[in-house]
Amino acid sequence: MKFPKPSEAELRILHVLWDQGPSAVRDVLAKLEKTTGVGYTTILKLLQIMLEKGLVERDESSHRHVYSAKLAREDAEERFVDDLLESVFNGSKKRLVLQILEDATSSQKELEEIRRTILEFEKGAVR
Amino acid sequence: MKFPKPSEAELRILHVLWDQGPSAVRDVLAKLEKTTGVGYTTILKLLQIMLEKGLVERDESSHRHVYSAKLAREDAEERFVDDLLESVFNGSKKRLVLQILEDATSSQKELEEIRRTILEFEKGAVR
DNA sequence: ATTGACTTACGAAGAACTTCGTAGTAAACT
DNA sequence: AGTTTACTACGAAGTTCTTCGTAAGTCAAT
Numbered sequence: 001m002k003f004p005k006p007s008e009a010e011l012r013i014l015h016v017l018w019d020q021g022p023s024a025v026r027d028v029l030a031k032l033e034k035t036t037g038v039g040y041t042t043i044l045k046l047l048q049i050m051l052e053k054g055l056v057e058r059d060e061s062s063h064r065h066v067y068s069a070k071l072a073r074e075d076a077e078e079r080f081v082d083d084l085l086e087s088v089f090n091g092s093k094k095r096l097v098l099q100i101l102e103d104a105t106s107s108q109k110e111l112e113e114i115r116r117t118i119l120e121f122e123k124g125a126v127r
Numbered sequence: 128m129k130f131p132k133p134s135e136a137e138l139r140i141l142h143v144l145w146d147q148g149p150s151a152v153r154d155v156l157a158k159l160e161k162t163t164g165v166g167y168t169t170i171l172k173l174l175q176i177m178l179e180k181g182l183v184e185r186d187e188s189s190h191r192h193v194y195s196a197k198l199a200r201e202d203a204e205e206r207f208v209d210d211l212l213e214s215v216f217n218g219s220k221k222r223l224v225l226q227i228l229e230d231a232t233s234s235q236k237e238l239e240e241i242r243r244t245i246l247e248f249e250k251g252a253v254r
Numbered sequence: 255a256t257t258g259a260c261t262t263a264c265g266a267a268g269a270a271c272t273t274c275g276t277a278g279t280a281a282a283c284t
Numbered sequence: 285a286g287t288t289t290a291c292t293a294c295g296a297a298g299t300t301c302t303t304c305g306t307a308a309g310t311c312a313a314t
Contacts, residue, residue, distance in 0.1 A: 007271060011214055025291080042273050044292070049271090063280055063291065077226045080215045087138055088207045093227055094240045099204045100220055101248045111249070113221045118245055121228045122238070134301060152261080169303050171262070176301090190261065190310055 004053050022068040149195040
C-alpha cells in the first residue's frame with residue numbers, strides 16, 4: 001500500500017491536476033472556486049498536505065510553486081474501486097457490475113456502451 | 128437524498144445486520160471482534176449514532192435492545208456506487224466498468240462471470 | 255435482598271479532514 | 285525606492301469519525 005487514499009477534497013484537486021497538468025495554486029483555484037466556493041489558502045493548505053503524503057510533487061524553481069499529481073489517475077481509480085469492492089461488495093466484482101447495470105439512473109445508451117466496452121475488452125485482453 | 132452515507136465502521140455493522148438480521152450489541156460484537164478487535168461499548172455507541180441518523184431502528188421491548196438495518200443493502204450499494212461514479216469517474220459508468228475489468232486482481236474466472244452477468248441482465252431487463 | 259453479570263447512556267479524547275485568518279516574503283508596478 | 289499585489293507558511297478552529305472509560309440501570313441467582 002504505497003499511497004494513502006485521497007480524501008474528497010484532495011480528490012477534487014487531483015482531478016484538476018490530471019486534467020490540466022502541472023498547476024499553481026491559483027490555477028487549481030480557478031477551476032474549483034465556482035463549484036466549491038473554497039478559498040485560496042484552503043487549496044494551498046491542501047496541496048501542502050498532499051505534498052507531505054506524497055500524492056503530489058512540486059516545482060519550487062520559481063516563487064510561484066507548481067504542483068503536479070504524483071498519484072496517477074489509473075492508480076487512484078484502481079485504489080477506489082478495490083476499496084469499494086472490499087468494503088461494500090465483499091470483493092465480488094460480479095455483484096458490483098450488476099449494481100451498476102441496475103442503477104436507477106442507467107439509460108439504454110449507457111447499457112449499450114457498457115456492453116460494447118466488455119466486448120472490446122475481451123477482444124483485446126487475452127490472458 | 129434520504130440517508131447519510133454510512134462511514135466505514137457503520138458499514139461493517141450494517142453488513143452484520145444484513146447478514147444476521149436483527150441483532151443485539153453482543154451479537155454484532157461476536158461477528159466483529161475477531162476481525163476488528165473493537166470493544167463492546169464501541170459497537171454500542173456506533174449503533175446509537177446510527178439510530179439517530181436513521182440507518183438502523185431498534186426494538187426496546189426487552190432490556191436488551193435489538194437493532195435492525197433500516198437502510199437496505201441494495202440502497203446502500205447504489206449510494207456508494209453513485210458516489211464513486213461522481214467523485215472518481217465523472218459519472219461515466221463505462222469507465223468504471225473498464226476499470227473493474229482492467230483491475231490487476233482480475234482472474235479469468237471473474238471476467239467470464241462478469242460477461243455472463245451482463246448477458247443475463249440484458250436478456251432479463253428490456254427497457 | 256445482596257451480589258454479580260450484563261446492559262445502556264454519556265462524556266471525552268484522539269485522529270483525520272476542511273477551512274480560513276494572519277503573518278511574513280517575494281515580485282511587480284509606478 | 286516605496287507601495288501595492290501575489291504568494292507561501294503556519295497555526296488554529298470546527299466538524300466528523302472512532303474509540304473507550306465510567307456511571308447507572310436491570311435482571312437473575314444465590
